[in-house]
Amino acid sequence: MTLDLDESVAQAMEADVRLLPLLPELLADLWELGTSADQVVAALESVGVEPDSTVLDLACGKGAVAVALAEQMGVRVEGIDAFQPFLQAARALATERGVSHRCRFEQGDIRNLLGQDEQYDVALLLSVGPVLGDYEQTVAGLRSLVRAGGFIVIEDGFLADGVAHLPSAEGYAGHSETLRRLTAWGDVVAQEVICPAEQARSVNRRNTDLIRQRARLVRASHPAFEQLIDEYVARQERETQILGTDVLCAIWVLRRA
Ligand SMILES: C[S@@+](CC[C@H](N)C(=O)[O-])C[C@H]1O[C@@H](n2cnc3c(N)ncnc32)[C@H](O)[C@@H]1O
Numbered sequence: 054m055t056l057d058l059d060e061s062v063a064q065a066m067e068a069d070v071r072l073l074p075l076l077p078e079l080l081a082d083l084w085e086l087g088t089s090a091d092q093v094v095a096a097l098e099s100v101g102v103e104p105d106s107t108v109l110d111l112a113c114g115k116g117a118v119a120v121a122l123a124e125q126m127g128v129r130v131e132g133i134d135a136f137q138p139f140l141q142a143a144r145a146l147a148t149e150r151g152v153s154h155r156c157r158f159e160q161g162d163i164r165n166l167l168g169q170d171e172q173y174d175v176a177l178l179l180s181v182g183p184v185l186g187d188y189e190q191t192v193a194g195l196r197s198l199v200r201a202g203g204f205i206v207i208e209d210g211f212l213a214d215g216v217a218h219l220p221s222a223e224g225y226a227g228h229s230e231t232l233r234r235l236t237a238w239g240d241v242v243a244q245e246v247i248c249p250a251e252q253a254r255s256v257n258r259r260n261t262d263l264i265r266q267r268a269r270l271v272r273a274s275h276p277a278f279e280q281l282i283d284e285y286v287a288r289q290e291r292e293t294q295i296l297g298t299d300v301l302c303a304i305w306v307l308r309r310a
């Protein structure tokens with residue numbers, strides 16, 4: 054079943070679709086909506102991405118990574134996201150940091166961009182989940198946007214050693230099977246950054262605390278949404294429990310064959 058665009062955003066944000074209008078308020082204290090901008094900068098520097106490279110940031114959220122790359126590496130970034138409030142935040146951040154001439158943020162459905170035979174130097178898909186399908190389908194789609202020798206960067210998860218199957222992390226596999234899926238089209242893993250478990254847990258705990266505090270205010274001003282807000286916070290809390298224990302996060306930089 055294909056999700057419509059709002060459903061796709063809601064799924065990627067682990068929120069009920071009816072909560073989307075309140076999401077900007079609930080996430081007002083977070084810039085990074087999943088991936089550490091510093092880790093992406095370091096990973097791209099380590100594989101030798103040059104200034105002036107062209108970067109496509111698919112589902113860029115509030116632009117934390119895009120703006121950091123433009124600011125710290127001098128690359129040119131095009132960010133695409135479906136959710137207008139996040140794009141507005143991303144444009145404001147680029148202006149504030151003085152890199153709006155190197156960043157462009159546009160609304161779009163990233164599922165419609167695949168297969169367009171583009172020639173970006175780098176394509177990013179960070180903390181977006183299975184919007185483009187499983188890992189093999191995702192890499193196949195991203196390859197159509199990147200030149201040979203360019204980089205595909207994915208931030209997602211894999212099952213920790215000893216975890217065979219997890220209903221709440223459907224579709225994830227162990228480390229070696231994950232690498233096999235990511236490289237199924239002949240691309241090479243140029244860099245892999247596995248987020249240290251304790252770091253993942255503490256970032257998630259901090260983010261969940263910020264969301265919980267905001268949720269109290271939003272609940273008070275939108276009593277009709279009380280139950281949906283509580284469910285959202287509870288989901289964030291459950292995720293904090295599995296991330297860094299049963300599911301480990303990693304940034305994979307693939308050199309496109
Ligand atoms: C968890 S956030 C990650 C944002 C950003 N990549 C980061 O790491 O901070 C997921 C993002 O996916 C976007 N999204 C989900 N489905 C999408 C689609 N089909 N097209 C464009 N954006 C989508 C959401 O709007 C949201 O900004």
